[in-house]
Amino acid sequence: MATTLHTPGIDGLREAVDALRDWQHDGAPMQLHPGDLGWYWRTGAAATAAAVRTWLRNGRILAVGLLDGPGLLRLTTAPDARQDEELARRLAADVTAPERGVLPEGRANVEAPVDALLHDLLREAGWHTDEPWTPLRIDLTRPVKDPGVRIEVVTRPAQAEAYAAVHRAAFDGSAFTDERWHAMATGSPFTDARSLLAYDDEGTAVAAVTVWSAGPGRPGLLEPMGVHRDHRRHGYGMAISTAAAAALRQLGATTALVCTPTSNTAAVATYESAGFHQLPNIHDRYRTA
Template sequence: MSIEMTTPRVQDLDDVAAVLSGWQHDAGPLHLHPGDLGWHSSRGAARTAASLRAWSRNGRTLALGLLDGPDGLLRMALDPDLRDDEELCRQLVADVDDPSRGVLDAGAAIVEARGAERFSQLLSEEGWQPAEPWTPLHRDLSSGVDAERVRGAGVRVRIEVIDPDGADAWVAVHWSAFKGTPLGEEERREVRQRWLTMADGPFYHRARSLAAFDSDGNAVAVTTVWSAGPGRPGLVEPMGVHRDHRGLGYGVAISVAAASALREMGSSSALVCAESSNSAAVSTYVAAGFTAREQVADLQRGA
């Protein structure tokens, strides 16, 4: 039977997350994770389902892709047992590289397919080129997490689990960390609603949002962590420190807290991926006990 590509429905999202969870392994690549779907779900369950592509054969899911954002980014994971399957990899290339197939539009695009060496090789043969490198980081959780390190570089913080009543603090820090512009009331309402949509979505039962507060009660760092189930690696996505409080150890503190939360949720390890050019982020995770793995590069197609 031939390989079929479909777009999942909202009612399929639990099954998609379950399949992705089963593909997460400590020794495997940091490819598409259920947490990536969870973070994407701040756009709503319907839009998240519409952004997914699934490849299957004889009722078995072989590969999954998430169209992430407006810039032509396709984030993928393949069944670990089928990463070298020639028929699958050639079908993926045919679907991804041809705009008429309904995956990527014509023009500039990026494919993130970590660990899928044969698929990436075939894309390269079609003219796709390496993009900016990323650094995957891994923290083993089997031996526990030293709670004292939550204090970071000599600072004391209070870690809180954020619920909807505390979303404003989380939103303000996240905005500062990733936008860096003043947070107006309209932006605050919009981003808060997106956080609430995520928290009320189909994946958030796998998640926990945290905030770190300094000794004056200021929210200084935030993160959300995502479980793939007991005994499997969990994902840190996202993590950010307020711009007014950088360089004080709060990034280390919230990253250790993230690892601790994942261990409490049954995860075997904590995973995160940072742009290799962002040396401050990589250093922060390393200081929090993560080990940097070999750099990986996405593949890009020009306009």
């Protein structure tokens, strides 16, 4: 039976999240994680459902994609389907044809695991290699060092407000609010997640992160991590990243992953200072028209 494209709707989101959980394993290439859907859930369940695409064959989900912004599809497949030719050709056809409702006309990017056959097909179709991203990973089979600052898990409304304020001050153009945090916290991926705040000696929230577990024995994800612009260069990025790794270890994750543009050398250095190690750079595929 041929592979078919679906927009799963709200009722199908849990199946997509569960598939992503099952596909995470140590040693796998950087790929779409259930935490990526969890972070998108800040826009609400309906918006998240509208942004998700699944590809099924014989009732089994073989690929999950997230339309993570205009013209960007973040995509992964079941590990045993990376080199499935029929699936790869269906994916390539769906992302190339705007009428399929996956990507619009004009500039578009596709993120996929480096070992996916889809890369070869997109290259043959004229898609180019975009700017590099650097994945980083830390082994959580050993204890993580103490972050050295006060860390709190966000559970109360006042903490959600503080988390949102730090996020807005960490990322230019951010419109994140405590309402969006509460929306994110209603999503099924947040069952295995924690939002953390780091405080300075005066009790001011200075850094924030959300960590996403895919379940015990699987890699977890940091998404996002940010330091308040008024409190940078004081080691708070290292502290909150260390706390994030410790939280994922408590959730049973075997490794913690994060990915940042290679050009963001400050972020790469921050993660390395927290004990993360660089993995080989990865690239999106893009077309200009």
